[in-house]
Amino acid sequence: MEAFSLTRVDVPAAPTACRDNLTERDRLHWRLRDGGDPARLVEEFLTAHGLDVDDLTRPAAHNPGGVCGAAVYVSAAAGAVMAAATPGAPTPAPTLPDLAVVVYAHTPTPTPTAAPAPTAGPWRVGDWTPSWSTRQHADAVTAVRAAIGRGDVYQVNLVGHAAAPYTGDPRPALARLGRLPGARYGGTLHGPGWAIGCASPETLIAVEGGRLVTRPIKGTRPATAAGRAELLASAKERAEHIMIVDLERNDLARVAATGTVTVDELFAVRRWCDLWQAESTVSATPADGLGLADLLRAVCPGGSVTGAPKLAALDVVAAREPVGRGASMGALGWVGAGRVDLGLTIRTAAADGHLLHGWAGGGITWDSDPDAEVAEAAAKARPVRAALTPAPGSRADSLLP
Incomplete structure (x- = not known):
């Protein structure tokens, strides 16, 4: 197995009490060209490492003395494959895998924080270049209408x-x-030649107290009283x-015990950075014997970032978006013993060897x-870009997480 740096685990939803005492045990990378069933690969890989995610x-x-759990990352394209849909345009960041599963085990001593690479140099970000113009974006909206x-x-x-x-x-x-x-799923994941940062507030799927839970977000306004x-x-x-809440109810019903899907909260307004967003909570009792692979197939890709009906919406997305969604609009989070907690990768950025990538x-x-x-997408992108570009003279760029 290739060695990776032993920095503090910063994966979204990883157990707080364990983050300083984990070391990487193994990892799986998968790309679209590899073929096969990515949902099944995740389940089989985790089961092989002692995590009973087949039920x-x-x-x-x-287990405080063994495997703690795993980071699970699913790209938007991999999520589309799980849903038996077209994966869309090619990714603009081909260095990133479409699926990454990183298994972590407990270690008796705190994991040391690696020093910055001496050849990395100071942190600088150049100008952002969009993959479509504002006019092309607006024209795509017109085509969807x-x-x-x-x-x-x-x-x-x-x-x-x-x-x-x-x-x-x-x-x-x-x-x-x-x-x-407001980043409920704030954190990072990285591998050879790539890294992902997530500030998502949205739960794609979680298993909480014996219930399947999703919290779709749809609806945005500036975070003012008006x-x-x-x-x-x-x-x-x-x-x-x-409309999206109904879609999520249908997604959960595919893997839930009959008659157990409920809307626990509808259209609650919560804040993310300088934006208000509307969020609902939908939950259900899992069907007997539900495994992780079937759960991923049911909820990926998330309804709030696809549309309704989901498969038809994905066909429109594939026809209208000029580049792939890469690390965004997928899933990133933690799977452990008796626990699943995956955020939907909105408000997410990624780095390959030369470029930062952002989506909105x-x-x-x-x-x-x-x-x-067009203006709403720009408002969502603005805090992400600001976080990636510190104020001149800041020393934040000299410290690893």
């Missing part, structure tokens, strides 16, 4: 991409991104949100205004 209803206890008018789809989430050159070690900047306010009032009063945002978008309905949708 998530089976009681399991945390036409598809809705024809009855092909009810809603589609369109996502844009931008890249910026950088110098230095990207991991500290990506760790800063993970510390943004913005909150506008979000709560918007019939368009509420209709869009409820929003849900399109018949009532969408193209220019407003």
